[in-house]
Amino acid sequence: MVETQGGGPGDGAAEVLDRPLPEGVRRRVVQIVSDGFGGLTVGELPAQLRQYARFAPNRRTKFAGNAMAAAVETDPLFRQRIGEKFREAQPELSGALDTGSPPPAADPLDVAAAAYVLRPAGWVKLVTAAGEEAQRADAERAGEESRAELERLTAELATAREQIRTETERLRAELDAAKKETDSLHRKLRAALSDVKRGEAALRKAQGETEAVRAEGQAQVSAAESETRRLKARLGEAEAALEAARRAAREGRSVEDMRVRLLLDTVLDAAQGLRRELALPPVSVRPAETVDAVEPGRMTPKDIAARALSEHDPAILDQLLALPQAHLVVDGYNVTKTGYPQMPLEKQRLRLLGQLSQLAAQTGAEVTCVFDGAELAAPVLLAPPRGVRVLFSKPGVTADELIRQLVRAEPPGRPVIVVSTDREVADGVAKAGARPVASAVLLKRLSRG
Numbered sequence: 001m002v003e004t005q006g007g008g009p010g011d012g013a014a015e016v017l018d019r020p021l022p023e024g025v026r027r028r029v030v031q032i033v034s035d036g037f038g039g040l041t042v043g044e045l046p047a048q049l050r051q052y053a054r055f056a057p058n059r060r061t062k063f064a065g066n067a068m069a070a071a072v073e074t075d076p077l078f079r080q081r082i083g084e085k086f087r088e089a090q091p092e093l094s095g096a097l098d099t100g101s102p103p104p105a106a107d108p109l110d111v112a113a114a115a116y117v118l119r120p121a122g123w124v125k126l127v128t129a130a131g132e133e134a135q136r137a138d139a140e141r142a143g144e145e146s147r148a149e150l151e152r153l154t155a156e157l158a159t160a161r162e163q164i165r166t167e168t169e170r171l172r173a174e175l176d177a178a179k180k181e182t183d184s185l186h187r188k189l190r191a192a193l194s195d196v197k198r199g200e201a202a203l204r205k206a207q208g209e210t211e212a213v214r215a216e217g218q219a220q221v222s223a224a225e226s227e228t229r230r231l232k233a234r235l236g237e238a239e240a241a242l243e244a245a246r247r248a249a250r251e252g253r254s255v256e257d258m259r260v261r262l263l264l265d266t267v268l269d270a271a272q273g274l275r276r277e278l279a280l281p282p283v284s285v286r287p288a289e290t291v292d293a294v295e296p297g298r299m300t301p302k303d304i305a306a307r308a309l310s311e312h313d314p315a316i317l318d319q320l321l322a323l324p325q326a327h328l329v330v331d332g333y334n335v336t337k338t339g340y341p342q343m344p345l346e347k348q349r350l351r352l353l354g355q356l357s358q359l360a361a362q363t364g365a366e367v368t369c370v371f372d373g374a375e376l377a378a379p380v381l382l383a384p385p386r387g388v389r390v391l392f393s394k395p396g397v398t399a400d401e402l403i404r405q406l407v408r409a410e411p412p413g414r415p416v417i418v419v420s421t422d423r424e425v426a427d428g429v430a431k432a433g434a435r436p437v438a439s440a441v442l443l444k445r446l447s448r449g
Contacts, residue, residue, distance in 0.1 A: 029113045032114070373394060
């Protein structure tokens, strides 16, 4: 029996393969297992292979190849059963392997795969020799293919060189022809440009003569019209003087008194007609009201800055926010990292925004809170609290620059208060007309509630 041969003294059961199974030998082993697989019952199969019992041989080789190779390696009983099926199918090769003399004409991969399954004495040497032989055959085949590929590429290179030479000669001939044609076109173009310049000069001369004639005619027409208007005016004046003299004689008044009264009546009637035509309302604005000055009771951020209060007194912030149309701009992380830096960024934002919402409700001022977008690993999803505008700077733009943009966007004269301890930010917004306030002042004001 095969069990006796596989387990007796002197057999190859104790031999161990010290290198991976060559790929060619492995494929042949999987094929042997697949061929013997169908002759076994489900109970004779290892548990991991029973799901492939009803597969066709080609599908079994495709989907269960790794599992069959592992079972042959690790399950001696399964390997012995596959070996029995192989002995029945290949008795001559099996017998030759048992005697230790494989047929010289047999494929080394088939011999190695059969030895791997049957495990006769010296099977490791057969598998190793088959792997080396397969490598040599692959190397020779690769060398042959490389030589054939080299010959093919050499032939293609010679053909390509010949084509390039032919194409180069053709292109050179076309280039020469194109150069000749270009030279001819250049000569024609120069001649055409010369004709165009002569035509333009003649046109400019004709236009100049035409303009001179037109100007002379217009001057003559204007002189004639002016003379006509002058004569008509003198005629009208003479007629008016005659009529005035007649009326003055009738009324017993002098001509000069009549002319002054007539001019006065004309001016008054014209002024009243113009007022009715334009529907002008009574004057409501006086000249003194157009002079720009500060009226009593109106205050600006500079006025508040001049009051006798400490720079760290929260009352300054209350006075600033009490100004009409005040806009509070807060450097968010500058304030939170000043007041509570040990908290996570998300909790810092939520705490500050909640307090700013209460401040906006108390003062009615416009509140904008700016955070640096570079601190974020992903976009922040939050609902801004009521009365607070929340802005994150874009990639490549710092929160300081965004604050300066907000200040520059405001019209001159509007009270803008910027909360930040960053000296560069404070100096920049102060030059733009805003009032800088330290973060500690805002934190004190928020702590009051």
